Amino acid sequence: MSTDGTTERPPLEATVDLAAIAHNVEVVARRAGAAVMAVVKADGYGHGATQVGRAALAAGATDLGVATVAEALALRADGITAPVVAWLHTPSTDFVPAVEAGVELAVSSTRQLDRVIAAGARAGRTAVLSVKIDTGLARNGVGPQEWPDLRDALAKAVADESIVLRAAMCHLARGDEPEHPLNDVQAARLDECVRELDHLGVPPQVVHISNSAAALARPDLSRDLVRAGIAVYGTSPLPDGCGLIPAMTLSAEVSMVKKVAAGQGVSYGHTWTAPHDTTLALLPAGYADGVPRLLSNQLRVQINGRSYPGVGRVCMDQMVVDLGVDTDVAEGDRAVLFGSGTDGGTTAKEWAATIGTIDYEIVSGIRGRAQRTYVNSSGPGGPQVPA
Numbered sequence: 001m002s003t004d005g006t007t008e009r010p011p012l013e014a015t016v017d018l019a020a021i022a023h024n025v026e027v028v029a030r031r032a033g034a035a036v037m038a039v040v041k042a043d044g045y046g047h048g049a050t051q052v053g054r055a056a057l058a059a060g061a062t063d064l065g066v067a068t069v070a071e072a073l074a075l076r077a078d079g080i081t082a083p084v085v086a087w088l089h090t091p092s093t094d095f096v097p098a099v100e101a102g103v104e105l106a107v108s109s110t111r112q113l114d115r116v117i118a119a120g121a122r123a124g125r126t127a128v129l130s131v132k133i134d135t136g137l138a139r140n141g142v143g144p145q146e147w148p149d150l151r152d153a154l155a156k157a158v159a160d161e162s163i164v165l166r167a168a169m170c171h172l173a174r175g176d177e178p179e180h181p182l183n184d185v186q187a188a189r190l191d192e193c194v195r196e197l198d199h200l201g202v203p204p205q206v207v208h209i210s211n212s213a214a215a216l217a218r219p220d221l222s223r224d225l226v227r228a229g230i231a232v233y234g235t236s237p238l239p240d241g242c243g244l245i246p247a248m249t250l251s252a253e254v255s256m257v258k259k260v261a262a263g264q265g266v267s268y269g270h271t272w273t274a275p276h277d278t279t280l281a282l283l284p285a286g287y288a289d290g291v292p293r294l295l296s297n298q299l300r301v302q303i304n305g306r307s308y309p310g311v312g313r314v315c316m317d318q319m320v321v322d323l324g325v326d327t328d329v330a331e332g333d334r335a336v337l338f339g340s341g342t343d344g345g346t347t348a349k350e351w352a353a354t355i356g357t358i359d360y361e362i363v364s365g366i367r368g369r370a371q372r373t374y375v376n377s378s379g380p381g382g383p384q385v386p387a
């Protein structure tokens with residue numbers, strides 16, 4: 001609170017609408033026809049893993065997914081007791097605290113399985129385990145050469161009661177091309193591995209394949225669960241927005257307004273020159289905060305409901321907006337850099353398209369001085385689905 005009793009907003013603010021998260025979880029569940037694991041790795045794609053995790057679970061998600069054990073333990077430390085699975089490990093990952101905290105571990109090799117069993121013995125607790133099968137992505141996951149050994153070792157470990165086999169999972173290489181035949185090939189390979197586990201008397205309790213794109217567009221690939229990341233945060237990896245609502249709004253306080261004369265070059269390298277006398281606004285947001293420098297001269301911001309171009313180079317800490325000759329924008333006004341798009345403003349997806357990347361990279365890259373805050377727009381009037 002400021003001295004006059006008003007609530008101060010951070011100069012650079014990433015506002016996350018938890019009602020949008022809840023709405024998006026419901027959209028994914030409905031379209032996939034399956035339970036939802038909300039993927040909250042990388043601090044919830046930059047939205048805050050714990051806050052998003054809680055909102056997603058309250059909206060009906062059954063599980064949370066993260067990459068690393070450290071991420072899973074952070075959720076447990078914040079009091080989240082729902083099933084959490086971690087699937088990316090290194091030889092130095094300590095599985096003991098994960099087993100103690102009841103974190104499900106997805107293993108990709110017999111070496112990892114052995115270490116999880118040993119961790120269970122040390123923790124005095126049966127490890128809950130998933131097997132991550134490489135059915136064609138060639139990233140982590142057990143490949144076809146090592147699969148028979150891992151399968152047999154899993155069967156033995158279940159028979160010994162050293163582990164509980166909760167899930168078999170794979171990740172799609174071309175999930176964002178829903179009709180690509182590789183998706184069906186990968187699903188068939190996973191189904192075959194599950195059948196083999198069945199024959200050995202150790203069926204996994206649940207099977208999951210789909211990421212957001214597949215969950216939204218290929219319900220036939222949904223098995224028991226879908227692992228949805230980007231859709232939970234409100235963007236569709238598909239051309240159709242699917243009624244999802246982008247949850248993050250990045251806004252900045254106008255730090256300075258000043259007039260410049262025609263011919264004035266702006267920001268490093270003078271890559272933009274004022275074509276006429278004009279007024280500039282300075283925003284305290286730069287590439288160290290996750291505004292890509294590649295967006296220099298290529299972005300627009302909304303201030304008081306009007307759209308203005310960013311001009312000149314995006315710098316480390318600041319960027320400049322051209323307000324034009326006559327403007328009522330004042331220092332202290334709020335500029336929206338990207339948001340839900342409902343008000344005609346820019347979205348993270350548009351930023352990504354402008355510079356040839358994906359919105360995953362934009363939202364998970366918001367950092368530096370950007371302070372995260374949370375709102376819940378549920379109730380009359382919100383949240384609004386972009387047109």
Ligand SMILES: Cc1ncc(COP(=O)(O)O)c(C=O)c1O
Binds near residue numbers: 087171227228229230
């Ligand atoms: C194994 C796994 N499952 C699910 C996801 C979620 O993907 P998406 O954000 O496309 O839904 C990811 C993210 O990369 C992942 O690595």
